[in-house]
Amino acid sequence: QVRTHREADAGPRPSSSELANAMQVMSFNGWQNGPTSALLMYLCSLPNHSCLPNAGSLRQELDSDYWYLQVEEDISANETLWISYMDLAGLLMPTKDRRKRLFSGKRFWCRCPRCTDDDVLRPFDCPKCAEGTVLHSVSREQTSDESDCGWKCSACSFGFQDAQKDSIKEMENSFQHEELAFKVISPAVNVADEAVRGKMYNPKKAAEGFRVMQKLVRFDHAYTQLFLNLVGKALIARGISGWDVNEAGELDPKARDDSMSFGFDLLLMHVDWLKQLPAKTVPKRILSEVVSDWLIEAFRRVEAGEVKGYEMPDPLKQALQALKDEISTAS
16 A cells, blocks of 8 residues: 555655564554454554553444544543553463563563463462462562462462472473363464354364363363353354355254354353453453353344244253343343
């Protein structure tokens, strides 16, 4: 676009450094607007990043070119505005992944409260006691002279600094399982387009992936929840779009029904987990996006007969109706 504009004005072609600078400006300040375009706006690019932002949803007024930031909570005069430089899937990742992603794309190490406090999205069973959960903290690691001491058990205070070789080895096995779990969810995480993701997963592949995740990491680990979030959406998109076809290229009603029902089941499990999180663990819009934009909207389409022939199981219908009633009461 820069080149076309310059040539139309009979001006010089942009140099490689000018193009590189333009790409850097878009990379650091652009707002994603679909899979192939981005928006560049001065005021909306001024806030800094936080993994627990108080603003950040970019909205457009109806029939207008006016864009605005929708806040996450009440904001007082002179209070700092924080937005997220990552998408919602990125905000569901453990601290180590969020920080690496931000440094890779934006060239800074995040030190927001979520990134320095205990990472509750990356829990491990304590190898020393039966009831404890081992969590990592960046601030704990950076304020101690001990190596690898960011880990600490909530019950017995076990940490790497205790130098208990057997326990440390068991933790290393947990880390290896975590790496394998990340490989399971990587295909879903690395695809931004829901339509593309919907063609990647059928109910059989999703069920097998979920079984593997349950063996590798805890249910309350971020990787399991990312799987529920992204694959659940993918299956619903698959069912609504009619991508379950037989060898003749015709819609396979049973496969379509399995996609829809399993997608709803995965997202409902994810919503139950999100609701149980303490306040300010993750941004509120992660829950609202899953509930309003996916579960309730897909439920509306089913009730309106837009997914022809799909008979929703009664327990699923009751759960979605209860969720719908809950939203209506809250509003």
